[in-house]
Amino acid sequence: MSDKVKEIEHGPITTFIENKQFSEAAELLKEYHNVDIAHTIDRYEAEDIFQLLNEFPIDDQAEIFSYLPHNMQMDLADELSTKTLTAVLKNMSPDDRADFFNQLPEGRQESLLPILAKAERDDIRRLTSYEEGSTGAVMTSDYVTLSPAFTCREALAKLREQAEDKETIYNSYVVDENRRVLGVISLHEIILAPPYAKIEDLMGTNVISAYASDSKEETVRKIAKYDFLAIPVLDTENRLVGIVTYDDAMDVAEEAATEDFHKGATIGKMVGRVRDASLFHLYKNRIVWLVLLVFGNIFSGAGIAFFEDVISEHIALVFFLPLLIDSGGNAGSQSATLMVRALATGDVVMRDWARLIGREVIIAFGLGLTMAIAVYGIGVYRGGFDVAMVISLTMVVIVMVGSLIGMSLPFILSRLNLDPAAASAPLVTSMADISGVLIYFSLANFLLNIA
Amino acid sequence: MSDKVKEIEHGPITTFIENKQFSEAAELLKEYHNVDIAHTIDRYEAEDIFQLLNEFPIDDQAEIFSYLPHNMQMDLADELSTKTLTAVLKNMSPDDRADFFNQLPEGRQESLLPILAKAERDDIRRLTSYEEGSTGAVMTSDYVTLSPAFTCREALAKLREQAEDKETIYNSYVVDENRRVLGVISLHEIILAPPYAKIEDLMGTNVISAYASDSKEETVRKIAKYDFLAIPVLDTENRLVGIVTYDDAMDVAEEAATEDFHKGATIGKMVGRVRDASLFHLYKNRIVWLVLLVFGNIFSGAGIAFFEDVISEHIALVFFLPLLIDSGGNAGSQSATLMVRALATGDVVMRDWARLIGREVIIAFGLGLTMAIAVYGIGVYRGGFDVAMVISLTMVVIVMVGSLIGMSLPFILSRLNLDPAAASAPLVTSMADISGVLIYFSLANFLLNIA
Known part of the structure; x- marks a missing residue:
């Protein structure tokens, strides 16, 4: 009755499956919810799962099947005879069935369609005809x-x-x-x-x-x-x-939150669980943005090269470079995160933009001032009063510029009908960095050279 | 029947309310869902809302009331007579009622309790007795x-x-x-x-x-x-x-996703909507981490100061500083984001750690190598072959170190029973930056001084 009943004991089940005693394994599994059964058996070979599923009544087979990961469903589809597959399909809910059907190779789709009843056939055709991401693609005809x-x-x-x-x-x-x-x-x-x-x-x-x-x-x-x-x-x-x-709405909401979350770190769309994702899939999802950001950063390099003279003269300026550009990037990614999430949940809409920009300027000024005070002492210690003044002033400007970039980018993307979540922390950070380098050394050049 | 019916026309309603014609305004509002009514009237003064609510049947009053923002509920509670408030309370669902009651000033709570029926009184006492964040605090007794x-x-x-x-x-x-x-x-x-x-x-x-x-x-x-x-x-x-x-589960899930999302940019817990948050609340939620990260960054400053000699000799090294430390930080925040979300949705559990670390080493090596190749040419152009070699080698090491920090931190926090979402992009970026500075200049010092 309490949760404890639900903790599946894997030991005996694994033993039975290894010894190909499928009916014994199924007997143990039958006490549990079909979701838990699917999450337990998804670690075995497709052939073993196939044998195990055969021990269950057909409607449970269909439900367990619909809870298995998509790649496992495909492997199983190869194992199952067309007749069994048809029986499983008939017992799945229309939306799960259409999802699954959509992923089968075309040849298999065509061999299955004639065997299904006309109603199911029409249903699949209709449900699979909607564009991915649309309401039509997640709806069911079971009402x-x-x-x-x-x-x-x-x-x-x-x-x-x-x-x-x-x-x-x-x-x-x-x-x-x-x-x-x-x-x-x-x-x-x-x-x-x-x-x-x-x-x-x-x-x-x-x-x-x-x-x-x-x-x-x-x-x-x-x-x-x-x-x-x-x-x-x-x-x-x-x-x-x-x-x-x-x-289904809860599943979609979780998927959407995960997707926005990943975009926040410039990770491409992940299908399925991180645990099961292939190495290449993970590499591919991360490398594109990383390399793009490398090229973005070339501008900051060029900016620094331009100010080579003032840097050689005041090498202490370099000590504060990571500190200052990080601060701008951090403040910017905070603003971007607040806006992306607020736009995603509908808390904030386009027409709030002007008012929010005004508020952001005030907040960012407060943040920048507090941080400028925090670094002034360190500036004096490492570089003297002149450098400390440059650093404090730069801090205020950098934090304000970073925050405004972070706040505006999601709105601009949204206006251009692009996904605001693309205004990710690394993108905002890189933009803030480039601005930061230019602001820092321009101010230094101006203030230290006339001093 | 379609959505269009639902778009509330604010014009005439506002006019009626401004002229204090509350029954006319209520007549127009009554066509809509109570959620929409609450979202429409929450822009007016508490006194006007009070008059408007009086035009609705008591159970609608209670429902509209429960959809109003918490601060508006408190303002209204001041307007309402204890008798009306009791009537509204009686008609609210037990979980909304307990939530609301919890926020009333103590004096008001005590004046209300005697008027409520014993069953409701016991119910409130029981539901408000559970710790915030626990299942008891969000459950209802309506079953x-x-x-x-x-x-x-x-x-x-x-x-x-x-x-x-x-x-x-x-x-x-x-x-x-x-x-x-x-x-x-x-x-x-x-x-x-x-x-x-x-x-x-x-x-x-x-x-x-x-x-x-x-x-x-x-x-x-x-x-x-x-x-x-x-x-x-x-x-x-x-x-x-x-x-x-x-x-209620959908509401909690959205709240949790928002909270994790904000933590990803070191923003403290936000109550309510960004649109309505006070300037000071937003400032306070962002400044603590920003200042902490400033002090974290002092280490990278100290690291750079230590390598002053090699920097003055090869000023071109400075050009690549933002590029290299950003790359480590970006790769690290990607890993951290993947892990934080996977831990939050339960896709990944503690025992997956060792296997995932192994995979991360391989992926990070691939990422680092690709990025090293991308920067080699720029290195040759700006600093010659020696500097290019240092930069490429640093890139591989920095991306691997950053990724490992990003991946391990959520696990370590989770192990210590802390919230893995605290392994936010800015925290990981700062840790990766400090390591990056040390790795970069150590390698440069070693390779360029012996060259």
Whole structure:
């Protein structure tokens, strides 16, 4: 009853699987939730998993299968006969099925389609036809529709009849003959109402919906905002074509947060888990930006070369170079991070820009001043009063410039319809660095040469 | 029916409110969802909101109230008479009520408690007694319990009777006389079963639960993993004390992602929206780390001072300083970001450490080599063959050291029971910078002085 029951003991299961005693292993596994079973068996060979799955009822096979990592699903698809694969496919939920189908090699797709029932075939065709990242690509067709003329008793009978096959029966959509949504009604409301009350008198008519072409993140934000169990999805002609459920919404939200998080360090889009990612995939996802940033940094090198004279004369200036450029970069990446996340969660919108810039100038001035005071003493100790003055002044300017770059970049990217999350810490840092080098040595050149 | 209906037209509403025509404004607002009403009216003065709310039925008042920002709730609490406040409190869901109550000044809390019914009073006392951040602090007491001896017909009758007051009736918990959970049953299952079937024969007995003392993030991860609508929460004696529902889980997950995201740029915990945060709050959240990083950077300054001789002799070395230390920092913050997120989502656990370190060494070597090749040519152009060799060699070493710092720090923090997200980009960058300066000039000193 408590969690402890859920900690799977791997020892005996591994022993059974190594000895090819699959029915014994399955017996032990059957106590657990299908998610946990999938996470336990995904470490074995495809052939062993195939044998293990055979020990489960077909609907559990389908569910465990849908929780396996995508690459493992593909390996298993090679093992499974077309007949078994069809059976598993039939028992998967429409959205998982369409996802899986999409990834199969074309030849395999074509050999499978004729065997599936027409309804499933049409369903796959429809669900796989939406662009990746759109609401259509994550929706499911597993929902119940009701007629407005139904009584609650009739509605309940229809729900009972369809409950087995549907992902959710807790919200039903009331549609007209053209599948246009007239209203929504929850099972909660149907249960509470008198049996002969009409659905059209009970249903909520102010239905909040999404379009299949909307981005999936936008739809997920709507589900979270209104605390929906599911949201109806419409095509361009306002006809109901699917729903997105809260559980898929949670997966999408986590994926989106991870993606933004990775972009924050200029890491390309990661598919699947870091643990399982191939070395080359990780290398590829990181190298492009690193090399681009190297070339970006050539400007700071050129900037320094330009000021070679003042540097040779005051070598102490070099001591403070990492400190100053880091401070600008750090302040800038703080601003960028605040803005990227606020834009992603919808806390801040484009029209807030002017007001926020004004606030940022004040905050950055405060930050820069505090840091200038912090470094003044060190400046005097290492380079004398002149150098200390240059360093303190540079600090204020650098922190302000860095913060403004960090704050503006996400807005500018958003304005250009690019992803604000591309305003990552390393990008902002590099931009702040280049500005920092130029500001530092220009100020030094001016102040120390006239001094 | 489509979204367009939902775009609130602020113009006429503002006009009505400015003219103190509250019932007219409320008439316009009533078409919208309570979330949207709250987000629309939160821009007005507390006094106006108070007048507006009075135009709504008491349960809508309570719901709109619970969607208002916390500071606005506090302002309103001053406006509302104790009687009205009590009415609103009674109609709020137990978790929102406890949250709100917790924030009231103590005097106000004490004046309210006697007026509330004993059940609500006990409920508030219990829900506010859990530590912030724990599962107990986000759970609600709005759930239905059933006896195992009930028939489905009896269970349905009880659900009908309690449906009005409960946040969810879609999952019911079957408990014994000591409130120990025997099983869980969904409304779905009750509806499908014959009316005289016994609950104990239908319920799932393998109940996955959380403890009130578990961290809320852990419980949310469980809800997301198993696609639950709600998870039962137990006290230390395994008695049922509450549930956490999927919608609260979505809020917690978003909050946690935002927090980790901000930590990635060393921004302290932000309460509420960036748009509304005070200047001082933003300053305070950013300055501490910035100043700490300034002092961290003094080490790199000292390192450079130590190598003053080799620098004065080869001033070209300075040109490459920002480039090299940035590269180490960037590679390190990439690794740290990957690890922090993977630890937060549970993709990676402590025992993966050794294997992942091995992989990271290989990846970092590849990254470093590619970048070394990229800078070799520039090195030759600006500083000759000797300097180019130093730079290329330094690049490989710096990228590897930076990556290893970035990868290990989250694990070490996690091992010490600290939050891995504290291994933020600026912290890793600063650590990589200090190492970078030392590596760079040591290598230069060694290679150029013996050359």
